[in-house]
Amino acid sequence: MGSSHMPGDITIGIVTALAIEYAPVRKVLEGAHDQHMQGDQKLYCVGSVPSAAPDTPHQVVATQLTRDGTRDAAATVIGLVRSFPSVRTIMVSGIAAGIPDAGLGLGDIVSATEGVVDYSHLRVTGEGTELRRPLGDVSAAVLDADNRLAEHEIHGHRPWLTTLATLERSNVAFRRPSGGETTTVHRGAIGSADILLRDAILRDGLAHRHRIIALEMEASGVATAARLCGREFFVVRAISDLADQKKDDRWHGHAAAASTAYLHALLGALMPEISTPTRAGGNRNVDGLPRIVEALLGSRAVRDEHTRSQLIDLLPAYIRSGVPYSSTPRIHVISIVSTCSGYPSGREALLDSLCVLLGEDSPEFGALAAVIRQNWSRA
Structure with missing residues (x-):
């Protein structure tokens, strides 16, 4: 077994649905070894992947869903973030169905630069059908890395082909089941729902209606859970079928490997996220932690899970990546304050985030700022 990693070292999480998708991911992790976390029944694989900084690889944790589908994907992400709270970005790797009219063929790679469309989350009225709500944008940092790969590709440099x-x-x-073809990278939106599709007419209708270039069954759950946990996400897939009656498993292995190869290249173009070590003593300067927590819970914006996630997103990356998720508002707020207290700049970071969220001139921010300053000394 490879060297042990502490949860605080790890900033990238990779989620796969099937064993054939998980296998190549494990293969590209350097020093890969299994790891159990206390209170979590999932088995994780921990290792590293080269980053854009030659001497600082990404520390990565990967896992496989118990079952495919959006619900298990969401639960898996929440469990992963709870066990590895320093994970900042959740990546999805695996297979998908391609849209032929968009130019996709078997074995091609799809980078979800335009995000994920939950095409089954609909509002149906007498006037027609529309999507209920967006899932949130993909990680800007990973999108920048994808832009760099696209530019390199223009010059003929395709590092993912070497890995593949x-x-x-x-x-x-x-x-590859058949030789001679080239692996093409496509960029756009991916459709995601709990639907195993084998209908070319329905496939083309969905593609036209939602402007998607591929279909799969986990990314919308990952995107939802990542947003709720205050994390970023990105999806890479490769085409194993065309969502028609000819669908079979012959391309699963190659497509899973192609997806992994491109994800590996993406991480290689991505700068590592360096976390600042937590100061010994933790929250020793938060003399009135209970009073701060009660004041924050008195704010409707902080009680609400969605806006609380926005508050976490406004914190500096080295702080927000260490905030453990909890569905219980009180526990989550305690985690936010306790994590901020571990850094010399934590109090001001929390105040700055509240200022942006609530507005500098709002009475609510003024009252919360007074409680925080009164009960949390700087030194």
Whole structure:
């Protein structure tokens, strides 16, 4: 087994649905080893992947869903973030169905630069059908990395093809079923729902209506859970079928390997997130922690899970990545204050985030700022 990693070292989480998707991900992790976390029944694989900083690799945790589908994906992300609270970005890797009219063929790679569309979350009225709400945008940092890969591709540099060739040599399951074709990268929106689709007419209708180029069954759950946990997300897929009657499993292995290869290249173009070590003594300067917590819980904005996630998003990355998620508002607020208190700049970071969320001139911010300053000394 490889060297042990503490949860605080890890900033990237990778989620896969199937064993054939999980296998190549484990293969590209350096020093990969299994890890159990106390209070969590999932088995995780921990390792590292090169980053855009040569001497600082990404520390990564990967896991496989118990079952495919959006619900299990959401539950898995929440559990992963609870066990590894320093994870900042959740990545999805695996297979998808492609839209032929968008130019996608078997084995092609899809980078979800335009996000994820939950095409089953609908409002149906006499005037027609429309999506109920967006899932949130993809990680800006990973999107920047994808832009760099796209620019490099123009000059003929495709590092994912080298990784894919290595995976194909490592296991016959990852090899391309038929030779001669080239692997093309497509960028756009991916549709996600709990629907295993084998209907070309329905497929093309969804593609036209929602401007999606591929279909899968987990990303909308990952996106929802990532938003609720105050984390970022990104999705990479590769095409294993075309969502028609010809759908079979022959391309699963190669598509899973192609997706992993491109995700590996994305991380290689992404700067690592460096967390500042938590100061020893934790919240020793928060003399009135209970009073601060009660004041924050008195704010409707902080009690609401959605806006509380926005508050966390406004914190500096090195702080927000360490805030454990809880569905219980009181526990979550305690975690926010306790995590902020571990940093010399934590009090001001929390005040700045509340100022942006509530408005500098709002009476609510003024009252909360007074309680925080009165009960939390700087030194």
